Amino acid sequence: MRKVLGVLAGLVLGIPGVAAERHFTLEARSSIFEVDQGVYLRGFSFNDMSPGPMLVVEEGDTVHITLRNLDNVTHGLSIHAANTQTSRFLGNVQPGETREFSFTADFPGVFMYHCAPGGHGIMAHTMGGQFGMIVVEPKEKYRMERELGRGPDLKLYIIQSEAYASGRDFYDGKALYVMFNGRNFRYVDEPIPVRPGDYLRIYFLNVGPNLTSTLHVVGGIFEYMYYQGNPKNLVVGAQTALAGPSDSWVIEWRVPPVEGDYTLVTHVFGTAIKGALGILRAKKDAPRIPEVRAEGVPGVKEIPASAKRVVDPYGLASPGHEHTVRVPLDPALAQPVAVGAKALEPLPVTVQMVGNSFYPKVLEIPVGTTVEFVNEDVFDLLEGERTGRHDAVVIDVQGPEPFVTPKLGHGERYRITFTKPGEYVYICSIHPYMKGIIRVYEPLSQRADSQ
Template structure:
C-alpha cells in the first residue's frame, strides 16, 4: 500500500470521536419527535495538576483531561461543535457516531469552528478524542485530548430489572496513561496510569457507598497503549456488558479485559461493609502507577449518586515537584540531560512529536545528528510526522530542511553556549543543546 493511500485512509477512517455534561443543551425540535442534544468542545493547550505537586502540560478539550462527560439516550440526535482556540490544528473523533466524521470535524485550524451532527442509534460507552488527522491523532490523544460519551440504552440492564430500581451510584471511570515523552509513548512505557485525571484520585477521596448498594460502572480504557483488567478486590461482578451494550450480557466474573478504547458497563451489588479496592490488575505496569481506587462501604453513609469521569481543575502548585511535558522540556528529574564525551556519536531522535533525548551536553566541535523516527510522514503540518529543526537561541543559528521518516540532518557545533531549538512544524516540540 502506498503512503499517499495510507494517509487518505488514516485521515478519513480513523478521524471519528468525544460532573454532568458540560455546555450541553437539550431541546425538542418542532419538526421532529426525537430529542436534540448539543455540546461544545473547546480545544486548547492546558497545564493541569495530576498528582500532589505534579503538573502536566498538554492538550485538552474544555480545559480538563479527561474532557467533559457527554450523556445522551439511544435515539437522540446529537450536535457537537468544536472550537479551536489553540495555536495548532486540532479535530474530533467520536466513536459513538456511526457515520463519516473526518470530513466534518477533522483538520480544524487554529481559530476555526466546525460542527458534527449524528443520531446516537447504538447504545454503549464510547471514547472520543482529538483527531486533526493522520499522525496528529496519535500524538494529541497522548497529549490528553480524550473523554467519555455514554449512549444510554432503551432496554434496561439485567440487574436493574431484577432489583426493580436504578443504580444507587453511577461511576463513570476513564482509565488513561500519561507519558513524559514521545519515545516512551511509542514504546508503551507510561509514567502514570490514572482514573479520571489524577493519580490515586479515589484513594485520596474514596467513593462512599452502603452495603447492598447497586453500583454501575461505566468503564472506559482510554489507553492509548495498554491492555487493562479491571477488578474489584473482594467483589464478583453481577453482570458485565462489553462495550456497554445491554445485548452483550455476561454473568459473574472477577475482572473485565479491555484494550485501548474498549469499554464495559459493569453492574455490581456491594456485598458487605468495608473498603473494596478497584484496580487495573496489571499491577506493576498500571496499578502501581496510579490506577487504584477505593469503594468505602458503611451503613447509612451519605453517598453520591454520580461520580463523573471529567478530570480535575485544581490550583497549580507555585513550586511544583515535577513538570511533565511530553513534547517540550519538563523538570530535570524527568528530562535529564545526556552527557557526551569527545568522539561520541550523538544522535537525537524525533519521535512522537518530541526530541529524544530532549537535552544533550556536548564538547565544542561535536557533530550532532537528528533522525526522524516518526513513520507517518504523509499529509502536512500538525497531521504529519514530518519534522524540521530551527535554532531559536544560541551562538550559532541554523535550520534543517523538512525531514521525512529516517531522514537525517547533522551539524557540527563549534561555539560554546546553550542552544534552544524547536520543530517549526510542531512548535511546542522543544530541545536543548549545551556546548561546553
C-alpha cells in the same frame, strides 16, 4: 396527537425514553493539569479538562456538537459513538475555527471521543490528554435494573488513561503514570462512599492509548457485564473486565453486605502502582452520591513555583530533566564518546524526532561534537499538524551558531557539528510545541590550552 406531543416534549426537555436533541460544545486548547500532588502535566484538552466533558445521551437522540479551536495549533474530533463519516467534517480544524456536526446515537454503549486533526496528529494529541467519554444510554434496561425494579444507587464513570514523559516513551509503551479520571490515585485520596448492598453501575472506558486494563474490585464479583456497554453483550459472574485501548464495559455489581474498603484497580499490577487504583469505602451510614463523573480536574493557568515535577511529553520538563544526556569527552582521544555506543566509538551523537518530541530532550555535548538528527516518526504523509515530518530550528541561542535542519521524513538524517560553546534552544517549526536544548560546553582541558 399524544404521541406527537411526547416527541416534541422530548426534543425540548430531554425526557428519558423519548428521542431528544442534545447540544454540546467542546473547546480544544493547550492546558496544564495537576495529575498528582505537586506534579503537573503539559498537554492538550477539551474544555480545559483531561478527560474532557462527559457527554450523556440516549439511544436514538440527535446529538449536535460544536467544536471550537482556541489553540495556536490544528485540532479535530473523532466521535466513536457516531456511525458516520466524521473526519471530513471535524478533521484539520484550524486555530480560531469553529465547526458543527450532528449525528444520531444509533447504538447504546460507552464510547470514546478524542482529538483527531488527521494523520500523525491523532496519535500525538490523544497522547497529550485530549479525550473523553460519551455514554449512550440504551432503550432496553440493563438486566439488574429490570430484576430489582429500580435504578442504581451509584453511577460510577471511570476512564483509565496513560501519561508519558516523552514521545520516545510513548512509542515504547513506557507509561510514567496510569490514571483513573485524570489523576494518580484520585480515589485513594478521595475514597468513593458506598453502602453495603448498594447497586453500582460502573461505566468503564480504557482510552489507553497503549496499555491493556483488567478492571477488578478486590472483594467482589461482577454480577453482570456488558461489553462496550451494549445490553445485548452480556457476561455473567466475572472477576475482571478486560479492555484494550478504546474498549469499554458497563458493569452491574452489588456491594457485599460487609463494611470496609473495596479496592478498584486494574489487575495489571505494573500499571496499577502507577496510579490506576481507587477505594470504594462501604459504611452503613455513608453519604449518598448519585454519580462520580469521568472528567478531569480543571486545568491551571501556570505551574506554581512549588511544583515538584513537570511532565511535558513534547517539550522540556522541570529542572533535573528525566531526559537529559551528557556526552563525556574521552581524555585519551580528546573526542566525545557516542551516546548508547561502545566506549571510544566515533560520533555522531543522535537526537531522535519521535512521538512529536525530541529525544533526548536536553543534550549536553563538548565542543566539536557532531549531532545527527534522525526522524523516527513513520507517518510522514500529509502536511502541518497532521504529518510526522519534523525539522529543528533554533529559537534561542547563547552562542554564535544558529541552525536550521531540512524538513525530515521518516528515517532521514541531518548532521550538525557544534564548534562554539553555548546553549541552543530549538523547536520543530511544523509542531512548535516540540522543544529541545543542546548545551555545548568547553572541556576544562581545552580551556587550559587556550589560556
